[in-house]
Amino acid sequence: MKFESQLLKGVAPVVVLEILSRGQMYGYELSQAIEERSGDILTLGKGTLYPLLYNLEARKLVKGKWETADSGRERRYYSITSRGKGQLARQKAQLRELHTGLNLIFSGAFAPA
Amino acid sequence: MKFESQLLKGVAPVVVLEILSRGQMYGYELSQAIEERSGDILTLGKGTLYPLLYNLEARKLVKGKWETADSGRERRYYSITSRGKGQLARQKAQLRELHTGLNLIFSGAFAPA
DNA sequence: ATTACATAGTATGTATGGCATAATAGGTAA
């Protein structure tokens, strides 16, 4: 994603799971969907996305299957599993909590030492 | 921080810079301040915090100096540099942007494929 | 005094994960 390096480490999986929760997609399609749906704010390069998908599949949060598109081209379509849905719900809750914590830190409710 | 692994990678430096922007602190004090000021949501273990401070210092975003506290004990006090303040401003802006992007993704303005 | 505990910092190693890059290959249009 076009962010100063590590700011969004860890959110990538949640984003992928969220998008897959609305329907199956193949990798390339996913990377474009993430850009579009985030208003071009979030970007996942292929060097990030594909390894991430392999990882999610190994953890059985998504599952992929090869299908032949109308064009005759082979694509690997990923869909979210029920485990993945559980994980997504947990991670979303944690994102909200993180957001709360950051708000507390940055609102300056405490005086400096 | 007490989150499911890597959800908040990259936010630690911003949090540290933010807190140091209100006054100098030593490491141990910082780790407690982060917990307190985030309502116990964010936690940095020493294995994370100290290496992070060394890294910030190497990048001249903070600077540390040894001082002898009233107790007679040596402590390393860290303060934010002007470079650090610039970095903090940039990172805060990026955090806000990230938040915007995530909101777009999770609000579901787009239909699934 | 001695122990126990909280404070304070350093050092080391591991695992994760974002990312760049390169190699491969198929479909489409000039």
Next chain:
DNA sequence: TTACCTATTATGCCATACATACTATGTAAT
């Protein structure tokens, strides 16, 4: 037939979060 866009795989680097263990000091309890 060349060029370009699509599509996936593989390799390797680097940053970083974290656990653990080690060292050391001040304070309070015994």
